[in-house]
Amino acid sequence: MKINTIKDLLNADIICCEDGLEHHVYSACGSDMMSDVLAYVKDQAVLMTGLVNSQVIRTAEMMDMKCIVFVRSKLPTAEMIELAKDSGIVLLATSKRMYEACGILYSNGLVGNRARNV
Amino acid sequence: MSEILNFHFDVDGDDFTSAGKASVQVKKNLRQLGLPPEIIRRVSIAMYEGEINMxxxxGGGKADVNVTEEYVEILLCDNGPGIKDVEQAMQEGFSTATDxxxxxxxxxxxxxxxxxRYSDYMDIKSKVGEGTDITMRVNIN
Incomplete structure (x- = not known):
């Protein structure tokens, strides 16, 4: 799924790194606990979260993620946007809640887990 | 003996916002060295977790990363309160962190x-009231 499709499906606003909208992603995850993201995420390229602090961007950077979607109308700070720009991570923001946002993407084919080396 | 590259960082303990800066820099450096992406990811995550813990x-500490032909070594050293029971601290879900x-x-x-999980070797030396030294290695081959 293109990141652009995620934006459309979630009726999300683009915060930064519009250039990355054409990237394809194959799986996603949703969590407000960065500890869990670091522990359980494998190849998921999209993080959905309602947490707003710099560690969200750094966690995504560590996991080689391509896109972060802020749910529940949360908005990243200016510092977070700068960090995301440095790493080329697309930031999106949607008013949808986590459960609904995840459900929409999942039912449109963006799975939660993808076997490695595929 | 081939050359060992060293990156040194002082980790600021007063600012949660800047936690992880050193790990991001290490990731960049390792990319420039052309190491395999999977190795870079494992090193970065292991170091990032360590940095956050510090x-x-x-209250912060020092981080050193040594790159040899065989492995990437991460040395984390702090003068914090130490870990009372390392075995207990290693259990998933055990935490002394505040709300x-x-x-x-x-x-x-x-x-x-x-x-x-992300390293091939890990050693923790900790003394209550003195601090904690952690060594981690991720094998390159």
Whole structure:
């Protein structure tokens, strides 16, 4: 799924790194606990979260993620946007809640887990 | 003996916002060295978890990363309160973090287990009241 499709499906606003909208992603995850993201995420390229602090961007950077979607109308700070720009991570923001946002993407084919080396 | 590259960082313990800076820099450096992406990811995550721990538990410390032909070594050294029971701290879900730390997205008791999971070798030396030294290695081949 293109990141652009995620934006459309979630009726999300683009915060930064519009250039990355054409990237394809194959799986996603949703969590407000960065500890869990670091522990359980494998190849998921999209993080959905309602947490707003710099560690969200750094966690995504560590996991080689391509896109972060802020749910529940949360908005990243200016510092977070700068960090995301440095790493080329697309930031999106949607008013949808986590459960609904995840459900929409999942039912449109963006799975939660993808076997490695595929 | 081939050359060993060293990167040194002072980790600021007063600022949660800047926690992880050193790990991001290490990731960039390792990319420039052309190491395989999977190795870079494992090193970065292990170091990031360690750096976060240093900031939330120990008031900061020092981090050194050595790159040899065989492995990437991460040395984390702090003068924090130390770990009372390392075996207990290694259990998934065990955490002494405050609710405030949890509200920042950390403190789920996954840090140390994660560091072990992503490294090929890990050693913890800790003394209560003196601090903690952690060595991690990720093999390149």
């Amino acid at each position: 900031v939330i538990h120990a 405030n730390i949890r509200s920042l997205g950390f403190g789920a008791g996954m840090g140390l287990p994660n560091m072990k």
